[in-house]
Amino acid sequence: MSGPAVTPMSTPTPKRYLDRESTFRGRYSREVFQSLYFSYKPILLKISFYLVCGFLGRLFLLANANLIGFWVDSYCLRWAADSGACQSLPEVFTGFDDRRFLFLLVGVTAFGFLLTAFYRIGFSRLSAEAVSRLYDEVTLRTSRLPIQFFDTNPVGRIVTRFSSDYGNVFRLFGGPLAEFFAIVFDLTCMLLLVSLASPLYLPIIVLIGLANYGIYRLNRDRLRHERRELSAGRSPSIAHFAESTQGASTIRIFGRQATFLRRFSRLNDRFLDQRLRTSGAVLRFSMQMSALTALMFLFTAFAGYWMAQRGWVSIGSLGVAFTFIALSGTSLQMFFEWFAQFEEAMTGVERMNDYLRRKIEPGAKLPAAREFPTDHPVYDASEEARLKGTRLVQDRCASVTIEDLWFRYSPDLPYVLKGLDFQIRPGEKVGIVGRTGSGKTSFVQALFHLYPFERGRVLIDGCGPDLDLAVFRRAIALISQEPTLFRGTIRENLDLAAMNTDTRLLEALDRVGLLEWLQAQPAGLDSPVEERGRNLSAGEKQLLCIARCLLQDAPVIVMDEATSSVDPQSEEILVRATREFFADRTQIIIAHRLSTLIHCDRILWLHKGEIRMFDKPDKLLPVFQATQLA
Ligand SMILES: Nc1ncnc2c1ncn2[C@@H]1O[C@H](COP(=O)(O)OP(=O)(O)OP(=O)(O)O)[C@@H](O)[C@H]1O
Ligand SMILES: [Mg+2]
Known part of the structure; x- marks a missing residue:
């Protein structure tokens, strides 16, 4: 396996993880007045x-x-x-x-x-x-x-x-x-x-x-x-x-x-x-x-x-x-x-x-409507309007290609993904297993290009984020075990970019089985959602998030089960999501319970940021289980 010369052993240990608050000494710079x-x-x-x-x-x-x-x-x-x-x-x-x-x-x-x-x-x-x-x-x-x-x-x-x-x-x-x-x-x-x-x-x-x-x-x-x-x-x-x-x-x-x-x-x-x-x-x-x-x-x-x-x-x-x-x-x-x-x-x-x-994330651009002429890249107004409705991939599912991916959270931290190289076929259901800290969630972060990586590529149907980072990210939907909802209304939470009609929102809720529940809400789609969805049950939160992903209509679905302590109801919802709601999409499923993964087409075993095995469940799971017990 080839990789950057820096190995985890030789990586300098960071002196501080958190940046120190800068107190700025001396005169105010010209930029401040500018x-x-x-x-x-x-x-x-x-x-x-x-x-x-x-x-x-x-x-x-x-x-x-x-x-x-x-x-x-x-x-x-x-x-x-x-x-x-x-x-x-x-x-x-x-x-x-x-x-x-x-x-x-x-x-x-x-x-x-x-x-x-x-x-x-x-x-x-x-x-x-x-x-x-x-x-x-x-x-x-x-x-x-x-x-x-x-x-x-x-x-x-x-x-x-x-x-x-x-x-x-x-x-x-x-x-x-x-x-x-x-x-x-x-x-x-x-x-x-x-x-x-x-x-x-x-x-x-x-x-x-x-x-x-x-x-x-x-x-x-x-x-x-x-x-x-x-x-x-x-x-x-x-x-x-x-x-x-x-x-x-x-x-x-x-x-x-x-x-x-x-x-x-x-x-x-x-x-x-x-x-x-x-x-x-x-x-x-x-x-x-x-x-x-x-x-x-x-x-x-x-x-x-x-x-x-x-x-x-x-x-x-x-x-x-x-x-x-x-x-x-x-x-x-x-x-x-x-x-x-x-x-x-x-x-x-x-x-x-x-x-x-400050530098914004690589690949991101400021909207054309921004007023201050700073050094950041900016969308052209027509380009921005065009990209708003652009889809990276037209099909319902897409291939995912990972090429020699080396990833770490910052240059002074050790690599957590070391030279990953594999391909997922369109419509394939791939499970990811590995001990805690093996890099599963980090892989999801890399998939979304949330952190810049020094080497390697992540492609969806052969496309990287070069066209546009936002368009690239829209091609992947994330279902997390801890659903993220914001203070606002059900409508705002379902449709963050306000791009869908009410009929589409109701259809999505119907598919996840929440339509009846919504109809019982006095204000319907405008019913309030409290901070982090505190006024909803865990199941309702999860289903709302799944409906949100359905509306995103992304060809690739990623599910990250953060812990093995999922309650049976949540687990059932996640299983239904993979088998029912997103059956025709490419799926990447990170799960702790091996029972969830039996129905995958293939499973990727991550060990300390490297691929230990990538094979069908019946071949991989017994070996993986044996090492777990050892
Ligand atoms: N934001 C971060 N900044 C720095 N290091 C991080 C960050 N997030 C995770 N790490 C480190 O990266 C390594 C891989 O973590 P990751 O979250 O990918 O593991 P995981 O396989 O998802 O584990 P789990 O099964 O427990 O969810 C860990 O050693 C962790 O300490
Ligand atoms: Mg994780």
Whole structure:
């Protein structure tokens, strides 16, 4: 037997089976910003319009301070024009009386407020839409990731990405981002308006900006690090919780609640510690900023007093400057605090971006309707429509060819199938036997191309998955001992791709003997199926899954009996499936009870991933049984 040079003996043992949660160090990559750009691209024009409205809104609102300044100066001109302390008003305000000043103030405020509200609502709605787009695109790609990804990533980590990371991103980008921009607008407007009042105040504002930036830089790396750790620290406890929920009955039967609780509280404590560390870092940063603002306020007061004494600035403009400098301190502080929160949301974007860019399984393609132009292969729209109805094989049964198949779950794990090479004729019924761990289920995984294999081919009627992976997979139907049903309706569970008429669904149910049962259900095909089919009996679940396979109309049927502990009713259903429902199809049956296999045409005996024997049942079974007893 020829095979790749690597043998199980020389295969390096993996250091870790599970991938470590990446915490991403350093700057955000260009790709992260690119993903954000993809999200906002379709609405850039609209969102720019709202941003302009927002900027004008803030400008109008803040310009009130300047108006009041001019109003004050107009009094100065009226009461003490000869003192020399008054400065002239701009042309437009000459002859303005109090009523006109008041009227202007009310008008400007109302207009500014309306524009601001318009901006806030419009921007937040659009921004939320953009983030949802990112989420949809990530989900689309995650559903096509290689199965190894789901093997090596604990479910809690995946759930965290889709709940908490997405939550963080949504919380900031879907609303407060408008606030963040409003602060940026405020700061820009203040700079503009204060220079309009007197350019002499500019150096003070620049100094405040620089000092705040310095404090931000001092804290930035620590804050980034703590936030990333916090975000990564959530998954282990969620993973543990998810696992415990799934295994709740087993834990109870073995009375191991205390062990699981202890582990949960240990993981949770670790997470809470990290939470405290993160809050501490945020608090330290916030305190430093507050202290700086207070200091700057004092400094401005002295500087302002000094300049007014020398007649460099008017009294009105001094009021304007004070208002803005007081405001800018708070705004700058808020700016950096928001910026830090923005970073937290960026950590979420970074993680979502990671899922967005991962390689999808070989042979898979993204639907033509995908929006983000990532490096993944994509269906052409017409090709996609054509393939939807394409069958790999037109006949009711097909041959299965396995050529020199070498398979392992990942490059750092040993081979579990070693050079399998055989053929199954169209319509043949082939049983597979072998000790536990001999590679039977792995063979099914290879048949479906669920994992890429390094060498060899699996062909159905001479065709591989080259035409299209989905079309190839549709040619094989899997009946598992543990039927997989999803939360939804009976109709959705029977017809996952919504491709069949009700008449066909009812026909399939009739064939498996479930029609009467269905008619007794109040909502018929729309009756609910709970999570994993919890509200159905084991037999009903199994029959529903068999009806689903009948509807798939696949030329090859695979049945994987995971354990020998099948209850008699299930066994009867499986036997009926092979003899009755799928009698005219090519069948591959993995069974533990040899009685199930007597009616097969041939049996393949797998031993440690290799073919020990492939022959008729009467020849093979006695030899196999003898070794089992030995
Ligand atoms: N997802 C996986 N990742 C890594 N190794 C795996 C994975 N699934 C199975 N294996 C390993 O592959 C080998 C073959 O397992 P497989 O499930 O094919 O055995 P089997 O013949 O179906 O056994 P059983 O009769 O118990 O169902 C085993 O050593 C198992 O540990
Ligand atoms: Mg198995």
